[in-house]
Amino acid sequence: MTHVATLVTPQANGSLDDAAIARAAASLPDAGEPDWLAPRIAVDIAFAPDEQLDMRDIAERVRTALQNGPVDVFVQPCAQRRKKLLLADMDSTMIRQECIDELADFVGLKDKVSAITERAMRGEIEFEPALRERVALLRGLERTIVDRILDERIVLTPGGRTLVQTMRANGAHTVLVSGGFTVFTESIAAAIGFHEGRANVLMVDGDVFAGTVNEPILGREAKVAALIEFRSKLGLKPVETIAIGDGANDLAMLQEAGLGVAFHAKPAVAAAAHARVDHCDLIALLYAQGYRRDEFTEAPSPE
Secondary structure (H helix, E strand, C coil): CCEEEEEECCCCCCCCCHHHHHHHHHCCCCCCCEEEEECCCEEEEEECCCCCCCHHHHHHHHHHHCCCCCCEEEEEECCCCCCCEEEECHHHHHECCCHHHHHHHCCCCHHHHHHHHHHHHCCCCCHHHHHHHHHHCCCCCECCHHHHHHHHCCCECCCHHHHHHHHHHCCCEEEEEEEEEHHHHHHHHHHHCCCEEEEECEEEECCEEEEEECCCCCCHHHHHHHHHHHHHHCCCCHHHEEEEECCHHHHHHHHHCCEEEEECCCHHHHHHCCEEECCCCCCHHHHHCCCCHHHCCCCCCCC
16 A cells, blocks of 8 residues: 545544445545544545546545545655654634734724735735735834733634644654744744744834834745755755645645645635645644554643
Protein backbone atom coordinates (compact mmCIF):
# COMPACT_ATOMS: atom_id res chain seq x y z
CA MET A 1 0.00 0.00 0.00
CA THR A 2 1.51 3.31 -1.07
CA HIS A 3 -1.23 5.80 -0.17
CA VAL A 4 -3.64 6.45 2.66
CA ALA A 5 -7.02 8.08 3.01
CA THR A 6 -7.68 9.51 6.46
CA LEU A 7 -11.27 10.17 7.49
CA VAL A 8 -11.96 12.47 10.44
CA THR A 9 -15.26 13.56 11.91
CA PRO A 10 -15.86 16.14 14.67
CA GLN A 11 -15.38 14.58 18.10
CA ALA A 12 -18.91 15.52 19.19
CA ASN A 13 -20.25 13.78 16.11
CA GLY A 14 -18.52 10.41 16.18
CA SER A 15 -20.34 9.40 13.00
CA LEU A 16 -17.79 6.99 11.53
CA ASP A 17 -19.35 3.55 11.68
CA ASP A 18 -18.68 0.28 9.87
CA ALA A 19 -21.12 1.10 7.08
CA ALA A 20 -19.50 4.48 6.37
CA ILE A 21 -16.03 2.93 6.41
CA ALA A 22 -17.15 0.21 4.00
CA ARG A 23 -18.52 2.79 1.55
CA ALA A 24 -15.30 4.79 1.72
CA ALA A 25 -13.13 1.70 1.23
CA ALA A 26 -15.20 0.62 -1.77
CA SER A 27 -14.40 3.94 -3.46
CA LEU A 28 -10.64 3.37 -3.14
CA PRO A 29 -8.52 1.11 -5.36
CA ASP A 30 -7.25 -2.05 -3.62
CA ALA A 31 -8.16 -0.73 -0.15
CA GLY A 32 -6.79 -2.38 2.98
CA GLU A 33 -8.37 -2.93 6.37
CA PRO A 34 -9.31 0.20 8.35
CA ASP A 35 -6.84 1.31 11.03
CA TRP A 36 -8.56 3.34 13.75
CA LEU A 37 -6.64 6.36 15.04
CA ALA A 38 -9.52 7.23 17.39
CA PRO A 39 -12.65 5.03 17.64
CA ARG A 40 -15.54 6.39 15.54
CA ILE A 41 -13.66 9.68 15.05
CA ALA A 42 -10.60 9.08 12.84
CA VAL A 43 -9.49 6.19 10.66
CA ASP A 44 -6.81 5.39 8.09
CA ILE A 45 -7.59 3.32 5.00
CA ALA A 46 -4.46 2.39 3.04
CA PHE A 47 -4.79 1.80 -0.68
CA ALA A 48 -2.73 1.28 -3.81
CA PRO A 49 -3.74 3.41 -6.82
CA ASP A 50 -3.24 1.60 -10.09
CA GLU A 51 -2.58 4.84 -11.95
CA GLN A 52 -1.38 8.37 -11.30
CA LEU A 53 -4.46 9.98 -9.83
CA ASP A 54 -4.94 13.45 -8.38
CA MET A 55 -5.20 13.22 -4.60
CA ARG A 56 -7.97 15.83 -4.53
CA ASP A 57 -10.00 13.80 -7.01
CA ILE A 58 -9.67 10.70 -4.85
CA ALA A 59 -10.68 12.67 -1.75
CA GLU A 60 -13.75 13.94 -3.58
CA ARG A 61 -14.62 10.39 -4.58
CA VAL A 62 -14.50 9.37 -0.91
CA ARG A 63 -16.66 12.34 0.15
CA THR A 64 -19.23 11.33 -2.43
CA ALA A 65 -19.21 7.75 -1.13
CA LEU A 66 -19.84 9.18 2.34
CA GLN A 67 -22.78 11.13 0.91
CA ASN A 68 -20.99 14.40 1.78
CA GLY A 69 -21.53 13.82 5.48
CA PRO A 70 -19.62 15.74 8.20
CA VAL A 71 -16.31 14.01 7.48
CA ASP A 72 -13.00 15.59 6.47
CA VAL A 73 -10.92 13.50 4.08
CA PHE A 74 -7.14 13.62 3.58
CA VAL A 75 -5.52 11.60 0.78
CA GLN A 76 -1.73 11.42 0.54
CA PRO A 77 1.26 9.11 0.14
CA CYS A 78 2.03 7.01 3.21
CA ALA A 79 5.68 8.06 3.27
CA GLN A 80 6.74 10.98 5.50
CA ARG A 81 3.26 11.83 6.76
CA ARG A 82 4.58 13.21 10.03
CA LYS A 83 5.83 16.67 9.26
CA LYS A 84 8.84 18.42 10.75
CA LEU A 85 7.78 22.01 10.05
CA LEU A 86 4.40 23.67 10.62
CA LEU A 87 3.53 27.13 9.30
CA ALA A 88 0.12 28.43 10.35
CA ASP A 89 -1.93 31.49 9.56
CA MET A 90 -3.44 33.29 12.58
CA ASP A 91 -6.69 35.14 11.83
CA SER A 92 -9.66 32.79 11.28
CA THR A 93 -7.25 29.87 11.54
CA MET A 94 -5.43 29.66 14.87
CA ILE A 95 -7.93 32.15 16.31
CA ARG A 96 -11.56 32.62 15.38
CA GLN A 97 -11.40 36.37 14.82
CA GLU A 98 -9.89 38.79 12.30
CA CYS A 99 -7.88 41.12 14.54
CA ILE A 100 -8.05 44.15 12.25
CA ASP A 101 -11.84 43.90 12.19
CA GLU A 102 -11.90 43.91 16.00
CA LEU A 103 -9.66 47.01 16.05
CA ALA A 104 -11.97 48.73 13.57
CA ASP A 105 -14.94 48.06 15.84
CA PHE A 106 -13.51 50.55 18.34
CA VAL A 107 -13.67 53.34 15.77
CA GLY A 108 -17.13 52.34 14.56
CA LEU A 109 -15.93 50.96 11.24
CA LYS A 110 -16.10 47.19 11.72
CA ASP A 111 -18.65 46.61 8.93
CA LYS A 112 -16.62 48.62 6.42
CA VAL A 113 -13.32 47.00 7.35
CA SER A 114 -14.84 43.50 7.52
CA ALA A 115 -16.14 43.89 3.97
CA ILE A 116 -12.65 44.77 2.74
CA THR A 117 -11.17 41.86 4.71
CA GLU A 118 -13.64 39.42 3.19
CA ARG A 119 -12.88 40.56 -0.36
CA ALA A 120 -9.12 40.30 0.26
CA MET A 121 -9.43 36.82 1.76
CA ARG A 122 -11.48 35.68 -1.23
CA GLY A 123 -8.77 36.99 -3.56
CA GLU A 124 -11.04 39.58 -5.15
CA ILE A 125 -8.62 42.41 -4.29
CA GLU A 126 -4.88 42.43 -3.61
CA PHE A 127 -3.94 41.86 0.02
CA GLU A 128 -1.28 44.59 0.42
CA PRO A 129 -3.28 47.65 -0.75
CA ALA A 130 -6.33 46.32 1.10
CA LEU A 131 -4.30 46.15 4.32
CA ARG A 132 -2.98 49.70 3.88
CA GLU A 133 -6.54 50.94 3.32
CA ARG A 134 -7.83 49.26 6.46
CA VAL A 135 -4.90 50.31 8.63
CA ALA A 136 -5.37 53.96 7.58
CA LEU A 137 -8.83 53.85 9.17
CA LEU A 138 -7.23 53.04 12.54
CA ARG A 139 -5.33 56.30 12.78
CA GLY A 140 -5.63 57.80 16.26
CA LEU A 141 -6.86 54.60 17.93
CA GLU A 142 -5.27 54.08 21.37
CA ARG A 143 -2.63 51.35 21.53
CA THR A 144 -4.10 49.99 24.78
CA ILE A 145 -7.18 48.79 22.87
CA VAL A 146 -5.11 45.77 21.82
CA ASP A 147 -4.99 44.52 25.41
CA ARG A 148 -8.78 44.74 25.70
CA ILE A 149 -9.25 42.81 22.47
CA LEU A 150 -6.84 40.09 23.58
CA ASP A 151 -8.58 39.79 26.95
CA GLU A 152 -12.21 40.13 25.89
CA ARG A 153 -12.58 39.03 22.27
CA ILE A 154 -9.86 36.70 21.02
CA VAL A 155 -10.80 33.02 21.12
CA LEU A 156 -8.26 30.33 20.25
CA THR A 157 -9.47 27.82 17.69
CA PRO A 158 -10.15 24.45 19.36
CA GLY A 159 -7.36 21.95 18.85
CA GLY A 160 -4.69 24.54 18.13
CA ARG A 161 -2.66 24.04 21.29
CA THR A 162 -2.88 20.27 20.96
CA LEU A 163 -1.72 20.46 17.34
CA VAL A 164 1.29 22.64 18.11
CA GLN A 165 2.27 20.93 21.38
CA THR A 166 2.04 17.44 19.87
CA MET A 167 4.14 18.38 16.87
CA ARG A 168 6.69 20.09 19.12
CA ALA A 169 6.88 17.03 21.35
CA ASN A 170 7.73 15.00 18.25
CA GLY A 171 10.52 17.31 17.10
CA ALA A 172 8.74 19.63 14.66
CA HIS A 173 9.41 23.36 14.38
CA THR A 174 6.29 25.53 14.54
CA VAL A 175 5.83 29.06 13.18
CA LEU A 176 2.84 31.41 13.32
CA VAL A 177 3.02 33.48 10.12
CA SER A 178 0.37 36.15 9.80
CA GLY A 179 -0.69 38.99 7.57
CA GLY A 180 -1.95 40.51 10.83
CA PHE A 181 0.06 42.39 13.40
CA THR A 182 2.82 41.65 15.90
CA VAL A 183 0.83 43.34 18.69
CA PHE A 184 -1.43 40.28 18.49
CA THR A 185 0.82 37.50 17.20
CA GLU A 186 3.35 37.83 20.02
CA SER A 187 0.73 37.06 22.67
CA ILE A 188 -1.17 34.49 20.63
CA ALA A 189 1.95 32.58 19.53
CA ALA A 190 3.02 32.33 23.17
CA ALA A 191 -0.43 31.22 24.34
CA ILE A 192 -0.58 28.41 21.79
CA GLY A 193 3.09 27.44 22.12
CA PHE A 194 4.63 28.23 18.74
CA HIS A 195 8.42 28.42 18.56
CA GLU A 196 8.15 31.81 16.88
CA GLY A 197 5.94 34.12 14.87
CA ARG A 198 6.06 36.62 12.05
CA ALA A 199 3.61 39.39 11.22
CA ASN A 200 3.26 43.02 10.19
CA VAL A 201 4.15 45.93 12.46
CA LEU A 202 1.57 48.64 13.10
CA MET A 203 3.27 52.03 13.36
CA VAL A 204 2.54 54.10 16.46
CA ASP A 205 2.60 57.82 17.18
CA GLY A 206 2.97 58.21 20.90
CA ASP A 207 0.13 56.26 22.50
CA VAL A 208 -1.97 55.89 19.35
CA PHE A 209 -1.72 54.07 16.05
CA ALA A 210 -0.39 56.19 13.20
CA GLY A 211 -2.59 54.61 10.54
CA THR A 212 0.33 53.04 8.70
CA VAL A 213 2.07 49.69 8.61
CA ASN A 214 5.79 49.04 8.37
CA GLU A 215 6.86 48.15 4.84
CA PRO A 216 7.32 45.71 3.19
CA ILE A 217 4.01 44.13 4.10
CA LEU A 218 3.98 40.47 5.03
CA GLY A 219 1.43 39.04 2.61
CA ARG A 220 1.11 36.21 0.10
CA GLU A 221 4.67 36.22 -1.22
CA ALA A 222 6.22 36.75 2.22
CA LYS A 223 4.36 33.76 3.60
CA VAL A 224 5.62 31.38 0.95
CA ALA A 225 9.10 32.89 1.29
CA ALA A 226 8.98 32.17 5.03
CA LEU A 227 8.13 28.53 4.35
CA ILE A 228 11.04 28.18 1.94
CA GLU A 229 13.37 29.97 4.36
CA PHE A 230 12.54 27.76 7.35
CA ARG A 231 12.60 24.63 5.21
CA SER A 232 16.10 25.51 4.01
CA LYS A 233 17.30 26.51 7.46
CA LEU A 234 16.17 23.20 8.93
CA GLY A 235 17.44 21.15 5.99
CA LEU A 236 14.02 19.70 5.19
CA LYS A 237 12.48 18.34 2.02
CA PRO A 238 9.23 19.94 0.80
CA VAL A 239 7.30 16.78 1.73
CA GLU A 240 8.33 17.24 5.37
CA THR A 241 6.35 20.47 5.76
CA ILE A 242 2.72 21.29 6.51
CA ALA A 243 0.93 24.64 6.26
CA ILE A 244 -2.58 25.75 7.15
CA GLY A 245 -4.61 28.86 6.35
CA ASP A 246 -7.98 30.10 5.17
CA GLY A 247 -7.46 33.04 2.82
CA ALA A 248 -6.19 33.83 -0.66
CA ASN A 249 -2.96 35.25 0.76
CA ASP A 250 -2.25 31.79 2.25
CA LEU A 251 -2.66 29.85 -0.98
CA ALA A 252 0.90 30.07 -2.31
CA MET A 253 2.18 28.89 1.08
CA LEU A 254 -0.31 26.00 1.10
CA GLN A 255 0.70 24.92 -2.39
CA GLU A 256 4.41 25.06 -1.55
CA ALA A 257 4.05 22.87 1.55
CA GLY A 258 4.23 19.09 1.47
CA LEU A 259 0.68 19.14 2.82
CA GLY A 260 -1.22 22.41 2.46
CA VAL A 261 -4.54 22.46 4.30
CA ALA A 262 -7.33 24.96 3.72
CA PHE A 263 -9.09 25.45 7.07
CA HIS A 264 -12.80 26.36 6.86
CA ALA A 265 -11.54 28.34 3.91
CA LYS A 266 -12.87 30.55 1.16
CA PRO A 267 -14.08 28.44 -1.83
CA ALA A 268 -11.19 29.26 -4.15
CA VAL A 269 -8.66 28.38 -1.47
CA ALA A 270 -10.40 25.12 -0.54
CA ALA A 271 -10.50 24.08 -4.19
CA ALA A 272 -6.79 24.73 -4.81
CA ALA A 273 -5.18 23.44 -1.59
CA HIS A 274 -3.91 19.86 -1.26
CA ALA A 275 -6.51 19.13 1.41
CA ARG A 276 -9.25 20.92 3.30
CA VAL A 277 -10.91 20.91 6.71
CA ASP A 278 -14.59 21.79 6.43
CA HIS A 279 -16.04 20.17 9.56
CA CYS A 280 -13.42 19.46 12.22
CA ASP A 281 -11.19 21.60 14.40
CA LEU A 282 -7.38 21.75 14.24
CA ILE A 283 -7.02 18.28 15.76
CA ALA A 284 -7.74 16.95 12.26
CA LEU A 285 -4.22 17.94 11.19
CA LEU A 286 -2.75 15.49 13.69
CA TYR A 287 -4.88 12.62 12.43
CA ALA A 288 -3.88 13.59 8.88
CA GLN A 289 -0.28 13.03 9.94
CA GLY A 290 -1.09 9.59 11.35
CA TYR A 291 -1.04 10.48 15.04
CA ARG A 292 -3.25 8.33 17.24
CA ARG A 293 -5.40 9.90 19.94
CA ASP A 294 -3.25 8.50 22.75
CA GLU A 295 -0.19 10.22 21.24
CA PHE A 296 -1.56 13.74 21.67
CA THR A 297 0.09 16.03 24.18
CA GLU A 298 -0.85 19.35 25.71
CA ALA A 299 2.33 20.21 27.57
CA PRO A 300 2.57 23.69 29.13
CA SER A 301 3.55 26.45 26.74
CA PRO A 302 7.32 27.03 26.62
CA GLU A 303 8.72 30.19 28.16
